[in-house]
Amino acid sequence: MKTKFIFNDVEHKVNLPISDSELLNLCGEFKPSFLNEENCKVLEVENKELNKVIANKNCNLYELNILSSLIENFTIVEKEKFDAYISSVTFESVGKAINISLNLDGFDLITDFKEIQKMGEKILYNKEEKISDEEFKILKDKYLMTSRGVLTRNDIELKSFYKKDKNKMFNEKQCKVILSIENKDIPNLYLPCSQLEVECLNRELKNDYNEMYTVNLENRNLNEKIYKFLNNYANVFSINDINETTKTVIPLSSETTNHLGNVINCLKIRNLDEIEIVKNNLNEFEYIENISSIRDYGIYMLKKEENIKLTEDLEQFINIEGYGKMKKDNYSIITEKGYLKYYGCNKELEDILNRVGINIENKELKETKIYFPIEVVDSENYDLANYEIEEYFDEILEHLENNISKLNLDEKRGLMKGYCYYDTINAKVLGYSINLEVINGEVMGGANVKLNEELTEKEVEKLKDEIEGEMSDGFGEMFEQRELKTDDGNKFYVRLWNENYWVAKTEEEFIFGEKRYSIR
Template sequence: MHTIIKCNYGENFRNLSLPCTEREIQLFCDSLALPNDAGTQIRVDHSHNNPQVDALLAGKEVRLDELNYLMKRLDSFDEGEMNTFCAAASGQKLSSLKDMINLTFNIHCYSLVDDFSDLDRLGKNLYLNFMGSVPTKEFSEFDGKAYVEKIMAENMQPLVTHYGLIYENGNQPQQVYNGRTFPAYWYEPNPITLGITYKGDTEYLYLPVEKSELDKALQRLDAESLDAVTWSVEEHSLPENLTNMVIREQFGYSALNQFAAVFKNMGNREVTALSELAAFAKITTSEQLKTLADCMYEFESFPGIHTAEEYGRYMICESGHFEYDENLADYIDFRAYGQDKISRETGAFTDRGYLLYHGYNQEMQNILSQTIGLKAKEMPEPQELKLYMPLNAVTYHDENGYGDLYQVDFEIEVYADELAAYEDEIRSAMQKRMHDGESERGLMKYYGHTDTVNAKVRKYVFEVEEVRGELMGVAVLTLNAPLDAAELEKIKETIEGQCSDGFGEGFEQQEIKCNGKEVYVSLWDAKDWSLKTAAEMGISEQSYKMQFGGM
């Protein structure tokens, strides 16, 4: 559970939900005009939702990064571990975050007795806490009552807390945290972890990280720059072939951080798919891998298919594209069909099978030409396609006879012709809804199918445009090649989903200030909703400035 803490800086305060990300820390610091560095301090006023944390931290001046690290440690505890931690901290009257962080690594050294109603169960749980793990048979046969009596006999002066009695159980506490550099702790999965060392001290970077995280790690090490430290990869979760290209080349921190961002954004399943695709396409260098990662959804692979006849047989008999009667096998020329299909595709046979490239990335084609002998196709100029939809908008402000606005507790519809006056405000609100990682492909980032639609639609974003005096929503598509009827229908279905449940769901909850009142705009709720091309609308498309991110 995240803990919401009221934090003070001078006369100002903000609520902060902890643990949090570096970006959230940066926003918090910006809101209080605080520097975001390793020494940034705030005062904990109180916790809104966690009385245990409130009892430990209320009124303390703390370093913000140290507080966030502690809250990450506590967030991993179950109820029993949290109670043991709080009891030990309370009983020992710990006041510094350094001591509290060290205690989080040493709760196995303490046993909390908080319920004497079942001594056998209590003793078994205390023994499990002491040992860390116990075989099932040993645990079931263990005499918990005798173990409790032993602990109490050996600890005649337990610490008395309102959580119960705290006993030292024989495990020796270790100082893991020196008060300056944070111990290694994987709060959440990350693709690559770096250890950076300076004068015997080590900090850990859980890539991908923000620049401010690197800067603060260097500050805690008292190192002037990354050039002054030694660094190495401590942990990673990459398949072997990606490890060879990304880790073992050791070609620089920035490149590793960029790759880590790509891999984290993908998730484990997609990273595995990228690894398999790289092996299929004989990708061997990090530069080739960067391009492949950008284009991975534009491929289709057919493992074990090594000849035109095998390809033709698979397509006719197994792909599901045809109704196949096995009694007709002697009358079908599978080889001829396979050769004809291959002649109209951009593909190549490899030692793993047949690899088909649906995309139009010239750099990718050049790489495939080198690695698997793919014959490149001519690259068309990007094209633009617009799909128009009606908007629905409401406000909770009405206007009196003098032209003054006042708030009401019911919806008032804002008609499309009035919305046209707010075109700039609504467009700006749409652009603010774009997330990191969407600059390259827009909302196509979430398409996720390996097919010709993914290859042909390079990018799409939402816009607004005045049509016949009324403001309409527009999905602006950047195309590598024209869509056929089936592809157009499929991308329409995808965009409809974004209007109703994805981008549109969040956008319609966003208040947009328009001429003194707040307006809420929906891409989906309009009466007689439709998604049409300019031709279907009977209008001419206005030009939209294409933006291709990093291309």
């Protein structure tokens, strides 16, 4: 949001929001008062409705930056509601505008006035009789006429999400953890927060409490496993690392956050950088809960590999611990928190894993291929014969590669990035990419799969299902809608999946008809 303001007697033109470091450059020598005192005069902002409210008013630059960040991330609907609200209500502070921006789900905006008579009757009349003065007062609180439409209140409670606590800002809606300093007269920190707020706290601790201090954490809305990890390390990690960790997990799915929490709770992590390394290689870890001893692991493996469910009678004939020791390798550990195995060979993890007794094997990645049929149709939906597809092979391949490149996929993971289960397949399959090949005179789609470890037959079948899903509902669904214009003027559409005869096959199944797959 383009903003013109006066700060330190200097006029600035800035696209807000800006980063903490850019804010520091603006303010010069940082002082805690920068976070809450009126320190700038707004001259003009790009948002016309907001400009009417705050132009030529004094405010706090840090708060103005927070508001700009919220506005920048509005959905279209949220922006319409916000503009409607501020077009009809006077704000006494930027903080009030921040609170409204965090409460927009408590409003509905009516902009369709085609049946305005019926809407008026609905609002102002009950059973064709005029409402009482008392009822009208209630309606005035629930309906707001604006230049953008009628803004109505729904059943979602409005809350004071944004509050000031000395030099700290409290956004309850985004707060994951409350950090406090035990027995010290220092305001709490509501995480995640800006680096400036962390800097304020660190300065207070350094200036006023040079002795040791104890950090306490209270969970508000953080994944329980991540919170448990942070709580264990609250007085080992820096306050900045604790804050940055809460930021790190916000965009992650619940499955990813759970898996990350399980993995880091089994490892002896020392800092945020190590959390990042683990997060970036998370798919290569297998975690199994409720295994805290070699006996537990033996029972688990007997059921998984031998399909044996133990009974009291059977237990006396089986050396369960011995079987568990035989099956466990040097790439796994058993902790009180569960079983953890690493399938990859990333040397970045070597120090982290060595601390808990996991070795990283020096190994070359394995590869295998899985083939599947393709279709090419013209603009009238007629199938091209295989010899015709071969004639346009280079152009079809280039069309495929161009569309894949637009996805900006991780080079290592490729289309496997969309696999959302943290199981042995995710751990063993480093990634896969797709291309086209001519096999025995037939043009086929091919998934080039990179493996950390050989797959079982069941895992191969599950991987085929994953590839089918990606070709039918994921990338393939999008790709078949992208028109290919050939050099000779034809227009084609390429389908990587069809519901009639699609089947994925390993190289051996496709060429030799054998039910197995090869590793290279």
